[in-house]
Amino acid sequence: MFDMLKPAITKDKIEAGCDEAGRGCLAGPVFAAAVILPRSFKNELLNDSKKLSEKHRDTLRTIIEHEAVAWAVASVAPAEIDEINILNASFLAMHRAVAQLSVTPELLLIDGNRFTPYPHIPHQCIIRGDGKVMSIAAASILAKTHRDEYMKTIHNLHPEYNWKQNKGYPTKAHRSAISRFGITPYHRLSFNLNEQTKLHFPQE
Numbered sequence: 001m002f003d004m005l006k007p008a009i010t011k012d013k014i015e016a017g018c019d020e021a022g023r024g025c026l027a028g029p030v031f032a033a034a035v036i037l038p039r040s041f042k043n044e045l046l047n048d049s050k051k052l053s054e055k056h057r058d059t060l061r062t063i064i065e066h067e068a069v070a071w072a073v074a075s076v077a078p079a080e081i082d083e084i085n086i087l088n089a090s091f092l093a094m095h096r097a098v099a100q101l102s103v104t105p106e107l108l109l110i111d112g113n114r115f116t117p118y119p120h121i122p123h124q125c126i127i128r129g130d131g132k133v134m135s136i137a138a139a140s141i142l143a144k145t146h147r148d149e150y151m152k153t154i155h156n157l158h159p160e161y162n163w164k165q166n167k168g169y170p171t172k173a174h175r176s177a178i179s180r181f182g183i184t185p186y187h188r189l190s191f192n193l194n195e196q197t198k199l200h201f202p203q204e
Contacts, residue, residue: 005046005134007039009109009124016070016098016105017135020090021049021143025168026178027161027187028151029075030086032093033142034101034108036069037135048130049140054148061145064138071138072100073146082190091116097139111136158184 008015020032045056074096076089108123111130115123130140155164161177178193
């Protein structure tokens with residue numbers, strides 16, 4: 001049974017949960033989502049996307065997109081990641097998602113311990129927030145499912161890397177394919193792509 005997530009951390013502010021997906025990948029954009037849920041939202045499946053099966057994530061994506069007060073998903077491309085680094089790219093993706101919301105939040109709830117302030121909207125960082133607050137968990141699910149969908153699409157352009165399976169993460173097979181076939185425009189050149197070197201990001 002999943003831990004109980006909090007519906008909100010304030011009594012009356014419009015809160016938007018924000019989270020990213022794909023930070024530790026060797027290929028593909030980093031995605032982020034911002035989600036404003038109604039205070040009455042309930043779903044017993046809702047949890048950190050990393051703790052859910054693909055089937056449950058896809059089911060929840062449909063529910064969240066239908067029932068959210070507002071939601072948005074945005075991304076930062078590999079070339080941008082190489083230019084500004086992955087941490088700043090993750091923050092930028094969140095900023096882009098917030099900017100697309102049809103309702104302006106009064107407080108941003110950020111998964112993690114750091115964030116670049118968004119203009120005119122206060123924020124609060126919550127470590128492992130995707131397992132603590134509903135709106136952050138919802139954002140983690142949208143970011144993850146939208147990114148996975150994107151990686152399955154570009155898999156067809158470069159099937160030798162098997163992105164539909166590894167989603168761009170540094171698996172042994174993905175690194176081996178890079179060694180054999182070289183890199184693509186979808187790879188992050190600022191990351192160490194050598195198959196002998198391991199990255200220290202956990203898979204999301």
